[in-house]
Amino acid sequence: MEAVVEQQKDEFSPAIWRNRNFLYLWLAGLCSSFGLAIFLFSESWYVVEVMGLEASLGLVFIASSVPRVLFMVIGGAVADRFNKNVIMFLSDILRAGVAVALVFWLLFGTVTIWSFVLFALVFGILDAFFWPANGGLLPSIVEKKQLTRANSIIQITNQSSFILGPMLAGAVIALGSYVLAFSVTAGLLLIASIAILLIRMTKRKTKASSTENGSELWTSIKEGILYVKQSAFLVSLILFAVFINLFMVGPLQMGMPLFVKGVLDGNSLTFSYLEGTLAGGMLLGSILVGILNLQKRRGLLVICAMGINGLFFCLFSFTNELWQSLLLIAFLGTTFSVINIPVIAAIQSIVKEEMIGRVMSLLSMASMGLVPVSFALTSLFLSLGADITNIMVIGGALIVILSVIAFFKVPSLREFD
Structure with missing residues:
Protein backbone atom coordinates (compact mmCIF):
# COMPACT_ATOMS: atom_id res chain seq x y z
CA MET A 1 0.00 0.00 0.00
CA ARG A 200 25.68 19.53 -18.66
CA MET A 201 25.12 16.76 -21.19
CA THR A 202 26.31 13.17 -20.93
CA LYS A 203 27.81 11.78 -24.09
CA ARG A 204 25.66 9.17 -25.80
CA LYS A 205 26.65 6.67 -28.38
CA THR A 206 24.69 7.21 -31.52
CA LYS A 207 24.74 5.53 -34.86
CA ALA A 208 27.13 7.32 -37.18
CA SER A 209 25.59 9.01 -40.15
CA SER A 210 27.15 10.12 -43.36
CA THR A 211 27.32 13.66 -42.02
CA GLU A 212 29.64 12.51 -39.24
CA ASN A 213 31.95 11.06 -41.85
CA GLY A 214 32.41 14.45 -43.49
CA SER A 215 29.67 14.56 -46.14
CA GLU A 216 28.23 17.85 -47.23
CA LEU A 217 25.46 19.73 -45.47
CA TRP A 218 23.11 19.13 -48.40
CA THR A 219 23.49 15.38 -47.91
CA SER A 220 22.54 15.85 -44.28
CA ILE A 221 19.40 17.74 -45.30
CA LYS A 222 18.46 15.02 -47.82
CA GLU A 223 18.91 12.39 -45.11
CA GLY A 224 16.42 14.25 -42.94
CA ILE A 225 13.87 14.48 -45.76
CA LEU A 226 14.29 10.79 -46.57
CA TYR A 227 13.93 9.85 -42.90
CA VAL A 228 10.62 11.71 -42.70
CA LYS A 229 9.35 10.26 -46.00
CA GLN A 230 9.86 6.73 -44.70
CA SER A 231 7.53 7.35 -41.75
CA ALA A 232 3.82 7.59 -42.50
CA PHE A 233 3.34 9.06 -39.04
CA LEU A 234 5.81 11.93 -39.58
CA VAL A 235 4.53 12.62 -43.09
CA SER A 236 0.98 12.86 -41.70
CA LEU A 237 2.04 15.30 -38.99
CA ILE A 238 3.84 17.56 -41.47
CA LEU A 239 0.88 17.52 -43.86
CA PHE A 240 -1.48 18.43 -41.03
CA ALA A 241 0.82 21.29 -40.01
CA VAL A 242 0.77 22.53 -43.61
CA PHE A 243 -3.02 22.43 -43.94
CA ILE A 244 -3.80 23.86 -40.51
CA ASN A 245 -1.55 26.83 -41.16
CA LEU A 246 -2.96 27.23 -44.66
CA PHE A 247 -6.62 27.10 -43.63
CA MET A 248 -6.41 28.71 -40.18
CA VAL A 249 -3.60 31.23 -39.73
CA GLY A 250 -4.47 33.68 -42.51
CA PRO A 251 -8.22 33.79 -41.86
CA LEU A 252 -7.65 34.07 -38.10
CA GLN A 253 -4.82 36.62 -37.91
CA MET A 254 -6.00 38.78 -40.80
CA GLY A 255 -9.66 38.19 -40.08
CA MET A 256 -9.73 39.05 -36.39
CA PRO A 257 -9.31 42.85 -36.74
CA LEU A 258 -11.77 42.85 -39.66
CA PHE A 259 -14.18 40.78 -37.58
CA VAL A 260 -13.85 43.18 -34.64
CA LYS A 261 -14.54 46.21 -36.82
CA GLY A 262 -17.20 44.81 -39.15
CA VAL A 263 -19.11 42.34 -36.97
CA LEU A 264 -18.53 43.33 -33.35
CA ASP A 265 -18.36 47.06 -34.17
CA GLY A 266 -15.47 47.28 -31.72
CA ASN A 267 -12.22 49.20 -31.38
CA SER A 268 -8.57 48.50 -30.61
CA LEU A 269 -9.47 47.64 -27.02
CA THR A 270 -11.94 45.01 -28.24
CA PHE A 271 -9.23 43.61 -30.49
CA SER A 272 -6.83 43.40 -27.54
CA TYR A 273 -9.46 41.49 -25.55
CA LEU A 274 -9.68 38.85 -28.27
CA GLU A 275 -5.90 38.60 -28.69
CA GLY A 276 -5.38 38.26 -24.96
CA THR A 277 -8.17 35.69 -24.60
CA LEU A 278 -6.70 33.59 -27.43
CA ALA A 279 -3.30 33.59 -25.71
CA GLY A 280 -4.99 32.86 -22.38
CA GLY A 281 -6.80 29.88 -23.90
CA MET A 282 -3.50 28.53 -25.22
CA LEU A 283 -2.01 28.99 -21.77
CA LEU A 284 -4.92 27.10 -20.18
CA GLY A 285 -4.54 24.28 -22.71
CA SER A 286 -0.84 24.00 -21.93
CA ILE A 287 -1.57 23.76 -18.21
CA LEU A 288 -4.20 21.04 -18.75
CA VAL A 289 -1.90 18.99 -20.98
CA GLY A 290 0.91 19.34 -18.45
CA ILE A 291 -1.28 18.23 -15.55
CA LEU A 292 -2.73 15.23 -17.38
CA ASN A 293 0.65 14.27 -18.95
CA LEU A 294 -1.11 11.79 -21.23
CA GLN A 295 0.97 8.84 -22.44
CA LYS A 296 -1.71 6.85 -24.29
CA ARG A 297 -3.78 7.52 -27.42
CA ARG A 298 -2.08 10.82 -28.06
CA GLY A 299 -2.64 10.50 -31.80
CA LEU A 300 -6.38 10.09 -31.31
CA LEU A 301 -6.36 13.09 -28.97
CA VAL A 302 -4.67 15.24 -31.61
CA ILE A 303 -7.17 14.21 -34.32
CA CYS A 304 -10.16 14.92 -32.06
CA ALA A 305 -8.69 18.25 -30.90
CA MET A 306 -8.09 19.24 -34.52
CA GLY A 307 -11.72 18.52 -35.43
CA ILE A 308 -12.98 20.46 -32.39
CA ASN A 309 -10.58 23.29 -33.29
CA GLY A 310 -12.14 23.61 -36.74
CA LEU A 311 -15.63 23.47 -35.23
CA PHE A 312 -14.85 26.24 -32.74
CA PHE A 313 -13.46 28.37 -35.56
CA CYS A 314 -16.68 27.93 -37.52
CA LEU A 315 -18.79 28.80 -34.49
CA PHE A 316 -16.62 31.84 -33.76
CA SER A 317 -17.44 33.28 -37.18
CA PHE A 318 -21.18 33.19 -36.33
CA THR A 319 -20.84 35.16 -33.06
CA ASN A 320 -22.04 38.77 -32.96
CA GLU A 321 -21.64 39.56 -29.26
CA LEU A 322 -18.29 40.14 -27.56
CA TRP A 323 -18.87 37.63 -24.76
CA GLN A 324 -19.68 34.94 -27.32
CA SER A 325 -16.55 35.73 -29.31
CA LEU A 326 -14.39 35.69 -26.19
CA LEU A 327 -15.78 32.32 -25.12
CA LEU A 328 -15.19 30.69 -28.51
CA ILE A 329 -11.75 32.22 -28.99
CA ALA A 330 -10.72 30.90 -25.57
CA PHE A 331 -11.81 27.38 -26.56
CA LEU A 332 -9.98 27.81 -29.87
CA GLY A 333 -6.75 28.72 -28.10
CA THR A 334 -7.09 25.76 -25.74
CA THR A 335 -7.37 23.29 -28.63
CA PHE A 336 -4.25 24.79 -30.25
CA SER A 337 -2.20 23.71 -27.24
CA VAL A 338 -3.90 20.31 -27.05
CA ILE A 339 -2.84 19.75 -30.67
CA ASN A 340 0.68 21.18 -30.56
CA ILE A 341 2.15 19.85 -27.32
CA PRO A 342 1.39 16.10 -27.79
CA VAL A 343 2.65 16.34 -31.38
CA ILE A 344 5.99 17.81 -30.31
CA ALA A 345 6.34 15.30 -27.47
CA ALA A 346 5.51 12.42 -29.82
CA ILE A 347 8.17 13.48 -32.32
CA GLN A 348 10.77 13.88 -29.60
CA SER A 349 9.98 10.42 -28.20
CA ILE A 350 10.16 8.40 -31.44
CA VAL A 351 12.73 10.17 -33.63
CA LYS A 352 16.35 9.11 -33.43
CA GLU A 353 18.50 11.52 -31.47
CA GLU A 354 20.83 12.13 -34.40
CA MET A 355 17.83 13.09 -36.61
CA ILE A 356 15.73 15.15 -34.18
CA GLY A 357 17.06 18.54 -35.28
CA ARG A 358 16.28 17.95 -38.94
CA VAL A 359 12.83 16.52 -38.25
CA MET A 360 11.89 19.43 -35.98
CA SER A 361 13.17 21.91 -38.55
CA LEU A 362 11.09 20.29 -41.31
CA LEU A 363 7.99 20.45 -39.11
CA SER A 364 8.68 24.10 -38.28
CA MET A 365 9.28 24.95 -41.93
CA ALA A 366 6.03 23.22 -42.92
CA SER A 367 4.21 25.21 -40.26
CA MET A 368 5.70 28.60 -41.07
CA GLY A 369 6.28 28.22 -44.80
CA LEU A 370 2.58 28.25 -45.67
CA VAL A 371 1.72 31.22 -43.46
CA PRO A 372 2.54 33.81 -46.18
CA VAL A 373 0.49 31.73 -48.67
CA SER A 374 -2.41 31.71 -46.22
CA PHE A 375 -2.17 35.49 -45.90
CA ALA A 376 -2.04 35.86 -49.69
CA LEU A 377 -5.09 33.63 -50.26
CA THR A 378 -7.08 35.42 -47.57
CA SER A 379 -6.17 38.76 -49.13
CA LEU A 380 -7.17 37.46 -52.57
CA PHE A 381 -10.60 36.30 -51.42
CA LEU A 382 -11.17 39.57 -49.57
CA SER A 383 -10.21 41.55 -52.69
CA LEU A 384 -12.74 39.51 -54.67
CA GLY A 385 -15.47 40.63 -52.30
CA ALA A 386 -15.70 37.60 -50.00
CA ASP A 387 -16.91 38.29 -46.47
CA ILE A 388 -14.42 37.50 -43.71
CA THR A 389 -16.98 35.40 -41.82
CA ASN A 390 -17.45 33.18 -44.88
CA ILE A 391 -13.70 32.76 -45.22
CA MET A 392 -13.51 31.73 -41.55
CA VAL A 393 -16.34 29.22 -41.96
CA ILE A 394 -14.69 27.63 -44.99
CA GLY A 395 -11.32 27.45 -43.23
CA GLY A 396 -12.83 25.84 -40.13
CA ALA A 397 -14.92 23.39 -42.20
CA LEU A 398 -11.86 22.28 -44.16
CA ILE A 399 -10.02 21.54 -40.90
CA VAL A 400 -12.97 19.48 -39.65
CA ILE A 401 -12.99 17.52 -42.92
CA LEU A 402 -9.24 16.99 -42.67
CA SER A 403 -9.58 15.58 -39.15
CA VAL A 404 -12.30 13.15 -40.30
CA ILE A 405 -10.08 11.97 -43.16
CA ALA A 406 -7.19 11.54 -40.71
CA PHE A 407 -9.33 9.43 -38.38
CA PHE A 408 -10.39 6.98 -41.09
CA LYS A 409 -7.43 7.05 -43.47
CA VAL A 410 -4.35 7.52 -41.26
CA PRO A 411 -4.26 4.65 -38.72
CA SER A 412 -0.60 5.34 -37.91
CA LEU A 413 -1.64 8.66 -36.39
CA ARG A 414 -4.92 7.49 -34.88
CA GLU A 415 -3.33 4.59 -33.04
CA PHE A 416 -0.18 6.34 -31.92
CA ASP A 417 0.45 6.42 -28.16
Whole structure:
Protein backbone atom coordinates (compact mmCIF):
# COMPACT_ATOMS: atom_id res chain seq x y z
CA MET A 1 0.00 0.00 0.00
CA GLU A 2 2.82 2.39 0.91
CA ALA A 3 4.54 1.58 -2.40
CA VAL A 4 1.39 2.51 -4.33
CA VAL A 5 1.04 5.78 -2.43
CA GLU A 6 4.71 6.57 -2.99
CA GLN A 7 4.36 5.80 -6.70
CA GLN A 8 1.34 8.11 -6.98
CA LYS A 9 3.16 10.78 -5.04
CA ASP A 10 6.15 10.56 -7.38
CA GLU A 11 3.87 10.65 -10.42
CA PHE A 12 2.17 13.86 -9.36
CA SER A 13 5.12 15.56 -7.64
CA PRO A 14 7.09 18.19 -9.54
CA ALA A 15 9.92 15.72 -10.21
CA ILE A 16 10.79 17.45 -13.44
CA TRP A 17 11.83 20.55 -11.47
CA ARG A 18 14.50 18.50 -9.73
CA ASN A 19 16.13 17.96 -13.12
CA ARG A 20 18.84 20.64 -13.05
CA ASN A 21 19.39 20.57 -16.81
CA PHE A 22 15.69 21.11 -17.47
CA LEU A 23 15.64 23.92 -14.92
CA TYR A 24 18.45 25.69 -16.79
CA LEU A 25 16.72 25.11 -20.13
CA TRP A 26 13.46 26.48 -18.73
CA LEU A 27 15.25 29.55 -17.34
CA ALA A 28 16.88 30.11 -20.72
CA GLY A 29 13.51 29.81 -22.44
CA LEU A 30 11.88 32.16 -19.93
CA CYS A 31 14.49 34.90 -20.40
CA SER A 32 14.74 34.38 -24.15
CA SER A 33 10.97 34.44 -24.82
CA PHE A 34 10.38 37.51 -22.64
CA GLY A 35 13.39 39.24 -24.16
CA LEU A 36 12.16 38.62 -27.69
CA ALA A 37 8.58 39.65 -26.79
CA ILE A 38 9.88 42.95 -25.41
CA PHE A 39 12.11 43.43 -28.45
CA LEU A 40 9.33 42.78 -30.99
CA PHE A 41 6.83 45.03 -29.22
CA SER A 42 9.34 47.86 -28.78
CA GLU A 43 10.54 47.55 -32.35
CA SER A 44 7.01 47.62 -33.77
CA TRP A 45 5.86 50.49 -31.56
CA TYR A 46 8.96 52.54 -32.37
CA VAL A 47 8.29 52.20 -36.10
CA VAL A 48 4.64 53.20 -35.62
CA GLU A 49 4.90 55.87 -32.90
CA VAL A 50 8.28 57.52 -33.41
CA MET A 51 8.80 57.03 -37.15
CA GLY A 52 5.13 57.14 -38.15
CA LEU A 53 5.73 54.42 -40.75
CA GLU A 54 2.77 52.08 -40.14
CA ALA A 55 2.72 50.96 -43.79
CA SER A 56 6.40 49.99 -43.63
CA LEU A 57 6.01 47.77 -40.58
CA GLY A 58 5.34 44.82 -42.88
CA LEU A 59 8.92 45.09 -44.16
CA VAL A 60 10.20 44.35 -40.67
CA PHE A 61 7.98 41.28 -40.28
CA ILE A 62 8.96 39.97 -43.72
CA ALA A 63 12.65 40.52 -42.95
CA SER A 64 12.38 38.28 -39.88
CA SER A 65 9.98 35.60 -41.18
CA VAL A 66 11.40 34.87 -44.64
CA PRO A 67 15.00 34.04 -43.55
CA ARG A 68 13.58 32.05 -40.62
CA VAL A 69 11.76 29.79 -43.09
CA LEU A 70 14.59 29.62 -45.63
CA PHE A 71 17.29 28.75 -43.09
CA MET A 72 15.21 26.44 -40.89
CA VAL A 73 16.18 23.19 -42.66
CA ILE A 74 19.84 24.19 -42.63
CA GLY A 75 19.48 24.97 -38.94
CA GLY A 76 18.11 21.49 -38.32
CA ALA A 77 20.99 19.84 -40.15
CA VAL A 78 23.50 21.93 -38.21
CA ALA A 79 21.77 21.03 -34.93
CA ASP A 80 22.22 17.32 -35.69
CA ARG A 81 25.90 17.73 -36.54
CA PHE A 82 27.09 19.99 -33.74
CA ASN A 83 26.58 20.57 -30.03
CA LYS A 84 23.04 21.89 -29.53
CA ASN A 85 24.06 23.79 -26.39
CA VAL A 86 26.69 25.71 -28.32
CA ILE A 87 24.25 26.56 -31.13
CA MET A 88 21.67 27.89 -28.67
CA PHE A 89 24.33 29.82 -26.74
CA LEU A 90 25.70 31.46 -29.88
CA SER A 91 22.19 32.32 -31.07
CA ASP A 92 21.23 33.99 -27.79
CA ILE A 93 24.53 35.80 -27.27
CA LEU A 94 24.48 37.12 -30.85
CA ARG A 95 20.88 38.30 -30.45
CA ALA A 96 21.93 40.04 -27.25
CA GLY A 97 24.70 41.68 -29.26
CA VAL A 98 22.16 42.85 -31.85
CA ALA A 99 20.05 44.43 -29.09
CA VAL A 100 23.15 46.17 -27.67
CA ALA A 101 24.03 47.42 -31.16
CA LEU A 102 20.54 48.86 -31.50
CA VAL A 103 20.89 50.61 -28.14
CA PHE A 104 24.13 52.29 -29.27
CA TRP A 105 22.55 53.14 -32.62
CA LEU A 106 19.66 54.86 -30.83
CA LEU A 107 22.06 56.78 -28.58
CA PHE A 108 24.68 57.84 -31.10
CA GLY A 109 23.26 57.34 -34.58
CA THR A 110 20.23 57.83 -36.79
CA VAL A 111 17.87 54.87 -36.81
CA THR A 112 15.85 54.33 -39.99
CA ILE A 113 13.33 51.72 -41.06
CA TRP A 114 16.18 49.91 -42.84
CA SER A 115 18.02 49.67 -39.53
CA PHE A 116 15.12 47.70 -38.09
CA VAL A 117 14.90 45.60 -41.27
CA LEU A 118 18.57 44.69 -40.85
CA PHE A 119 18.13 43.76 -37.18
CA ALA A 120 15.00 41.74 -37.98
CA LEU A 121 16.90 39.90 -40.72
CA VAL A 122 19.65 38.89 -38.29
CA PHE A 123 17.11 37.83 -35.67
CA GLY A 124 15.27 35.69 -38.24
CA ILE A 125 18.42 33.89 -39.32
CA LEU A 126 19.48 33.22 -35.72
CA ASP A 127 15.98 31.93 -34.88
CA ALA A 128 16.31 29.38 -37.67
CA PHE A 129 19.31 27.85 -35.91
CA PHE A 130 18.04 28.29 -32.34
CA TRP A 131 14.69 26.50 -32.49
CA PRO A 132 15.76 23.18 -34.10
CA ALA A 133 18.57 22.95 -31.53
CA ASN A 134 16.13 23.79 -28.73
CA GLY A 135 13.62 21.17 -29.87
CA GLY A 136 16.35 18.55 -30.18
CA LEU A 137 17.92 19.28 -26.81
CA LEU A 138 14.84 18.67 -24.64
CA PRO A 139 14.54 14.89 -25.26
CA SER A 140 18.22 14.56 -24.36
CA ILE A 141 17.72 15.90 -20.85
CA VAL A 142 14.18 14.71 -19.99
CA GLU A 143 12.84 11.15 -19.70
CA LYS A 144 10.35 10.08 -22.37
CA LYS A 145 7.50 9.78 -19.87
CA GLN A 146 8.06 13.42 -18.87
CA LEU A 147 8.29 14.87 -22.40
CA THR A 148 4.62 15.88 -22.61
CA ARG A 149 4.79 17.64 -19.25
CA ALA A 150 8.13 19.27 -20.11
CA ASN A 151 6.80 20.58 -23.43
CA SER A 152 3.69 21.92 -21.72
CA ILE A 153 5.86 23.85 -19.25
CA ILE A 154 7.91 25.27 -22.12
CA GLN A 155 4.72 26.24 -23.96
CA ILE A 156 3.25 27.83 -20.83
CA THR A 157 6.39 29.93 -20.52
CA ASN A 158 6.33 30.98 -24.18
CA GLN A 159 2.63 31.83 -24.14
CA SER A 160 2.99 33.77 -20.91
CA SER A 161 5.62 35.89 -22.61
CA PHE A 162 3.17 36.69 -25.43
CA ILE A 163 0.67 37.96 -22.84
CA LEU A 164 2.95 39.65 -20.31
CA GLY A 165 5.90 40.61 -22.52
CA PRO A 166 4.13 43.41 -24.44
CA MET A 167 2.63 44.71 -21.17
CA LEU A 168 6.10 44.80 -19.60
CA ALA A 169 7.56 46.45 -22.69
CA GLY A 170 4.83 49.10 -22.70
CA ALA A 171 5.50 49.87 -19.05
CA VAL A 172 9.27 50.09 -19.60
CA ILE A 173 8.80 52.45 -22.57
CA ALA A 174 6.26 54.59 -20.71
CA LEU A 175 8.32 54.87 -17.51
CA GLY A 176 11.74 54.80 -19.15
CA SER A 177 12.64 54.84 -22.83
CA TYR A 178 13.18 52.69 -25.89
CA VAL A 179 16.86 52.52 -24.99
CA LEU A 180 15.90 50.94 -21.66
CA ALA A 181 13.51 48.49 -23.36
CA PHE A 182 16.15 47.23 -25.78
CA SER A 183 18.69 47.12 -22.93
CA VAL A 184 16.33 44.87 -20.97
CA THR A 185 16.12 42.61 -24.04
CA ALA A 186 19.92 42.39 -24.20
CA GLY A 187 20.15 41.59 -20.48
CA LEU A 188 17.53 38.84 -20.64
CA LEU A 189 19.19 37.23 -23.66
CA LEU A 190 22.54 37.36 -21.90
CA ILE A 191 21.06 35.55 -18.88
CA ALA A 192 19.53 32.98 -21.25
CA SER A 193 22.90 32.30 -22.90
CA ILE A 194 24.56 31.80 -19.50
CA ALA A 195 21.81 29.37 -18.41
CA ILE A 196 22.36 27.32 -21.58
CA LEU A 197 26.07 27.08 -20.83
CA LEU A 198 25.24 25.58 -17.42
CA ILE A 199 23.47 22.59 -19.01
CA ARG A 200 25.68 19.53 -18.66
CA MET A 201 25.12 16.76 -21.19
CA THR A 202 26.31 13.17 -20.93
CA LYS A 203 27.81 11.78 -24.09
CA ARG A 204 25.66 9.17 -25.80
CA LYS A 205 26.65 6.67 -28.38
CA THR A 206 24.69 7.21 -31.52
CA LYS A 207 24.74 5.53 -34.86
CA ALA A 208 27.13 7.32 -37.18
CA SER A 209 25.59 9.01 -40.15
CA SER A 210 27.15 10.12 -43.36
CA THR A 211 27.32 13.66 -42.02
CA GLU A 212 29.64 12.51 -39.24
CA ASN A 213 31.95 11.06 -41.85
CA GLY A 214 32.41 14.45 -43.49
CA SER A 215 29.67 14.56 -46.14
CA GLU A 216 28.23 17.85 -47.23
CA LEU A 217 25.46 19.73 -45.47
CA TRP A 218 23.11 19.13 -48.40
CA THR A 219 23.49 15.38 -47.91
CA SER A 220 22.54 15.85 -44.28
CA ILE A 221 19.40 17.74 -45.30
CA LYS A 222 18.46 15.02 -47.82
CA GLU A 223 18.91 12.39 -45.11
CA GLY A 224 16.42 14.25 -42.94
CA ILE A 225 13.87 14.48 -45.76
CA LEU A 226 14.29 10.79 -46.57
CA TYR A 227 13.93 9.85 -42.90
CA VAL A 228 10.62 11.71 -42.70
CA LYS A 229 9.35 10.26 -46.00
CA GLN A 230 9.86 6.73 -44.70
CA SER A 231 7.53 7.35 -41.75
CA ALA A 232 3.82 7.59 -42.50
CA PHE A 233 3.34 9.06 -39.04
CA LEU A 234 5.81 11.93 -39.58
CA VAL A 235 4.53 12.62 -43.09
CA SER A 236 0.98 12.86 -41.70
CA LEU A 237 2.04 15.30 -38.99
CA ILE A 238 3.84 17.56 -41.47
CA LEU A 239 0.88 17.52 -43.86
CA PHE A 240 -1.48 18.43 -41.03
CA ALA A 241 0.82 21.29 -40.01
CA VAL A 242 0.77 22.53 -43.61
CA PHE A 243 -3.02 22.43 -43.94
CA ILE A 244 -3.80 23.86 -40.51
CA ASN A 245 -1.55 26.83 -41.16
CA LEU A 246 -2.96 27.23 -44.66
CA PHE A 247 -6.62 27.10 -43.63
CA MET A 248 -6.41 28.71 -40.18
CA VAL A 249 -3.60 31.23 -39.73
CA GLY A 250 -4.47 33.68 -42.51
CA PRO A 251 -8.22 33.79 -41.86
CA LEU A 252 -7.65 34.07 -38.10
CA GLN A 253 -4.82 36.62 -37.91
CA MET A 254 -6.00 38.78 -40.80
CA GLY A 255 -9.66 38.19 -40.08
CA MET A 256 -9.73 39.05 -36.39
CA PRO A 257 -9.31 42.85 -36.74
CA LEU A 258 -11.77 42.85 -39.66
CA PHE A 259 -14.18 40.78 -37.58
CA VAL A 260 -13.85 43.18 -34.64
CA LYS A 261 -14.54 46.21 -36.82
CA GLY A 262 -17.20 44.81 -39.15
CA VAL A 263 -19.11 42.34 -36.97
CA LEU A 264 -18.53 43.33 -33.35
CA ASP A 265 -18.36 47.06 -34.17
CA GLY A 266 -15.47 47.28 -31.72
CA ASN A 267 -12.22 49.20 -31.38
CA SER A 268 -8.57 48.50 -30.61
CA LEU A 269 -9.47 47.64 -27.02
CA THR A 270 -11.94 45.01 -28.24
CA PHE A 271 -9.23 43.61 -30.49
CA SER A 272 -6.83 43.40 -27.54
CA TYR A 273 -9.46 41.49 -25.55
CA LEU A 274 -9.68 38.85 -28.27
CA GLU A 275 -5.90 38.60 -28.69
CA GLY A 276 -5.38 38.26 -24.96
CA THR A 277 -8.17 35.69 -24.60
CA LEU A 278 -6.70 33.59 -27.43
CA ALA A 279 -3.30 33.59 -25.71
CA GLY A 280 -4.99 32.86 -22.38
CA GLY A 281 -6.80 29.88 -23.90
CA MET A 282 -3.50 28.53 -25.22
CA LEU A 283 -2.01 28.99 -21.77
CA LEU A 284 -4.92 27.10 -20.18
CA GLY A 285 -4.54 24.28 -22.71
CA SER A 286 -0.84 24.00 -21.93
CA ILE A 287 -1.57 23.76 -18.21
CA LEU A 288 -4.20 21.04 -18.75
CA VAL A 289 -1.90 18.99 -20.98
CA GLY A 290 0.91 19.34 -18.45
CA ILE A 291 -1.28 18.23 -15.55
CA LEU A 292 -2.73 15.23 -17.38
CA ASN A 293 0.65 14.27 -18.95
CA LEU A 294 -1.11 11.79 -21.23
CA GLN A 295 0.97 8.84 -22.44
CA LYS A 296 -1.71 6.85 -24.29
CA ARG A 297 -3.78 7.52 -27.42
CA ARG A 298 -2.08 10.82 -28.06
CA GLY A 299 -2.64 10.50 -31.80
CA LEU A 300 -6.38 10.09 -31.31
CA LEU A 301 -6.36 13.09 -28.97
CA VAL A 302 -4.67 15.24 -31.61
CA ILE A 303 -7.17 14.21 -34.32
CA CYS A 304 -10.16 14.92 -32.06
CA ALA A 305 -8.69 18.25 -30.90
CA MET A 306 -8.09 19.24 -34.52
CA GLY A 307 -11.72 18.52 -35.43
CA ILE A 308 -12.98 20.46 -32.39
CA ASN A 309 -10.58 23.29 -33.29
CA GLY A 310 -12.14 23.61 -36.74
CA LEU A 311 -15.63 23.47 -35.23
CA PHE A 312 -14.85 26.24 -32.74
CA PHE A 313 -13.46 28.37 -35.56
CA CYS A 314 -16.68 27.93 -37.52
CA LEU A 315 -18.79 28.80 -34.49
CA PHE A 316 -16.62 31.84 -33.76
CA SER A 317 -17.44 33.28 -37.18
CA PHE A 318 -21.18 33.19 -36.33
CA THR A 319 -20.84 35.16 -33.06
CA ASN A 320 -22.04 38.77 -32.96
CA GLU A 321 -21.64 39.56 -29.26
CA LEU A 322 -18.29 40.14 -27.56
CA TRP A 323 -18.87 37.63 -24.76
CA GLN A 324 -19.68 34.94 -27.32
CA SER A 325 -16.55 35.73 -29.31
CA LEU A 326 -14.39 35.69 -26.19
CA LEU A 327 -15.78 32.32 -25.12
CA LEU A 328 -15.19 30.69 -28.51
CA ILE A 329 -11.75 32.22 -28.99
CA ALA A 330 -10.72 30.90 -25.57
CA PHE A 331 -11.81 27.38 -26.56
CA LEU A 332 -9.98 27.81 -29.87
CA GLY A 333 -6.75 28.72 -28.10
CA THR A 334 -7.09 25.76 -25.74
CA THR A 335 -7.37 23.29 -28.63
CA PHE A 336 -4.25 24.79 -30.25
CA SER A 337 -2.20 23.71 -27.24
CA VAL A 338 -3.90 20.31 -27.05
CA ILE A 339 -2.84 19.75 -30.67
CA ASN A 340 0.68 21.18 -30.56
CA ILE A 341 2.15 19.85 -27.32
CA PRO A 342 1.39 16.10 -27.79
CA VAL A 343 2.65 16.34 -31.38
CA ILE A 344 5.99 17.81 -30.31
CA ALA A 345 6.34 15.30 -27.47
CA ALA A 346 5.51 12.42 -29.82
CA ILE A 347 8.17 13.48 -32.32
CA GLN A 348 10.77 13.88 -29.60
CA SER A 349 9.98 10.42 -28.20
CA ILE A 350 10.16 8.40 -31.44
CA VAL A 351 12.73 10.17 -33.63
CA LYS A 352 16.35 9.11 -33.43
CA GLU A 353 18.50 11.52 -31.47
CA GLU A 354 20.83 12.13 -34.40
CA MET A 355 17.83 13.09 -36.61
CA ILE A 356 15.73 15.15 -34.18
CA GLY A 357 17.06 18.54 -35.28
CA ARG A 358 16.28 17.95 -38.94
CA VAL A 359 12.83 16.52 -38.25
CA MET A 360 11.89 19.43 -35.98
CA SER A 361 13.17 21.91 -38.55
CA LEU A 362 11.09 20.29 -41.31
CA LEU A 363 7.99 20.45 -39.11
CA SER A 364 8.68 24.10 -38.28
CA MET A 365 9.28 24.95 -41.93
CA ALA A 366 6.03 23.22 -42.92
CA SER A 367 4.21 25.21 -40.26
CA MET A 368 5.70 28.60 -41.07
CA GLY A 369 6.28 28.22 -44.80
CA LEU A 370 2.58 28.25 -45.67
CA VAL A 371 1.72 31.22 -43.46
CA PRO A 372 2.54 33.81 -46.18
CA VAL A 373 0.49 31.73 -48.67
CA SER A 374 -2.41 31.71 -46.22
CA PHE A 375 -2.17 35.49 -45.90
CA ALA A 376 -2.04 35.86 -49.69
CA LEU A 377 -5.09 33.63 -50.26
CA THR A 378 -7.08 35.42 -47.57
CA SER A 379 -6.17 38.76 -49.13
CA LEU A 380 -7.17 37.46 -52.57
CA PHE A 381 -10.60 36.30 -51.42
CA LEU A 382 -11.17 39.57 -49.57
CA SER A 383 -10.21 41.55 -52.69
CA LEU A 384 -12.74 39.51 -54.67
CA GLY A 385 -15.47 40.63 -52.30
CA ALA A 386 -15.70 37.60 -50.00
CA ASP A 387 -16.91 38.29 -46.47
CA ILE A 388 -14.42 37.50 -43.71
CA THR A 389 -16.98 35.40 -41.82
CA ASN A 390 -17.45 33.18 -44.88
CA ILE A 391 -13.70 32.76 -45.22
CA MET A 392 -13.51 31.73 -41.55
CA VAL A 393 -16.34 29.22 -41.96
CA ILE A 394 -14.69 27.63 -44.99
CA GLY A 395 -11.32 27.45 -43.23
CA GLY A 396 -12.83 25.84 -40.13
CA ALA A 397 -14.92 23.39 -42.20
CA LEU A 398 -11.86 22.28 -44.16
CA ILE A 399 -10.02 21.54 -40.90
CA VAL A 400 -12.97 19.48 -39.65
CA ILE A 401 -12.99 17.52 -42.92
CA LEU A 402 -9.24 16.99 -42.67
CA SER A 403 -9.58 15.58 -39.15
CA VAL A 404 -12.30 13.15 -40.30
CA ILE A 405 -10.08 11.97 -43.16
CA ALA A 406 -7.19 11.54 -40.71
CA PHE A 407 -9.33 9.43 -38.38
CA PHE A 408 -10.39 6.98 -41.09
CA LYS A 409 -7.43 7.05 -43.47
CA VAL A 410 -4.35 7.52 -41.26
CA PRO A 411 -4.26 4.65 -38.72
CA SER A 412 -0.60 5.34 -37.91
CA LEU A 413 -1.64 8.66 -36.39
CA ARG A 414 -4.92 7.49 -34.88
CA GLU A 415 -3.33 4.59 -33.04
CA PHE A 416 -0.18 6.34 -31.92
CA ASP A 417 0.45 6.42 -28.16
